[in-house]
Amino acid sequence: MFHKVVPEMRRIIGALSPLIITQIIQAKRALTPVSSHPWLEACSPRKLLAINRSRFSILPMSFKTSPAFVIDVGANHGKWIGSLLELLSIPEVWIFEPNPEAMKICRQRIGSRSGVKYFDMALGEAPGQITLHVTASSDFASVLPPRTEFLEKQYAKNAARVVLSKQVDVCTLDSLVPELRSVDLLKIDVQGFERAVLSGARRVLANTRSVLIEVNMQSHYVGDDNLPVLWSILADHGFSFWALSAPYLGQAGESLWADAVFVRGDA
Numbered sequence: 001m002f003h004k005v006v007p008e009m010r011r012i013i014g015a016l017s018p019l020i021i022t023q024i025i026q027a028k029r030a031l032t033p034v035s036s037h038p039w040l041e042a043c044s045p046r047k048l049l050a051i052n053r054s055r056f057s058i059l060p061m062s063f064k065t066s067p068a069f070v071i072d073v074g075a076n077h078g079k080w081i082g083s084l085l086e087l088l089s090i091p092e093v094w095i096f097e098p099n100p101e102a103m104k105i106c107r108q109r110i111g112s113r114s115g116v117k118y119f120d121m122a123l124g125e126a127p128g129q130i131t132l133h134v135t136a137s138s139d140f141a142s143v144l145p146p147r148t149e150f151l152e153k154q155y156a157k158n159a160a161r162v163v164l165s166k167q168v169d170v171c172t173l174d175s176l177v178p179e180l181r182s183v184d185l186l187k188i189d190v191q192g193f194e195r196a197v198l199s200g201a202r203r204v205l206a207n208t209r210s211v212l213i214e215v216n217m218q219s220h221y222v223g224d225d226n227l228p229v230l231w232s233i234l235a236d237h238g239f240s241f242w243a244l245s246a247p248y249l250g251q252a253g254e255s256l257w258a259d260a261v262f263v264r265g266d267a
Contacts, residue, residue, distance in 0.1 A: 030057045053083035058243035067184045074189040078106030098122040098168040102138045121169040125199035134164040142191035144221035172200030183208040192224025205237045211262045217255040
């Protein structure tokens with residue numbers, strides 16, 4: 001039996017090798033602007049995971065070389081910002097998350113790093129309070145009602161089931177960020193509530209270099225917007241499309257969502 005297994009293992013390893021080599025080459029290319037040993041770091045599983053989670057490969061090079069201020073809207077457990085901080089030294093980071101349990105995990109992950117500020121609130125187009133629909137999997141929590149039947153079909157069973165609805169504070173980004181303060185990267189992952197966040201950040205957007213935003217190709221929530229709508233809104237604010245991550249595919253192979261980067265000027 002063993003003599004049959006070994007050749008099969010060799011065949012699988014041989015088939016995987018080109019994929020692994022491609023991942024390392026792509027990681028090295030992404031790390032070159034920020035690392036003195038890009039090949040060495042590209043071979044690190046930890047760095048490879050950080051590159052994937054932070055969407056580092058699709059961020060503009062100008063951001064990678066000189067980030068001073070990053071805002072993470074909808075941090076959830078902090079995997080994205082934690083991964084970005086694994087790759088870059090950023091003097092100031094603001095983290096927004098209205099789900100208390102998710103923010104608790106985020107704080108544990110990021111810790112008391114110098115320059116990091118936590119905001120236990122949602123962002124929108126006007127200050128006040130809003131209902132947050134907390135789901136079994138915090139990835140789907142949103143102030144918009146989830147399209148449960150669609151989400152049940154496309155994702156893990158019960159992941160988008162609402163387990164709690166609670167009032168949370170909501171504020172606007174314009175009321176918090178000082179006037180004329182430059183933002184190097186604004187990341188938005190708010191499960192369909194993107195339009196409201198952008199509406200409350202008109203002044204901030206005028207001084208923002210790049211935006212990383214999760215965009216839906218299929219409607220996930222009641223009242224959410226898709227990629228063309230958000231593209232148009234950001235274009236009205238002076239941004240140009242830069243890059244799109246590989247989309248998450250549904251049961252029939254259709255694109256469900258992806259992360260898109262928009263930049264001001266030549267990036």
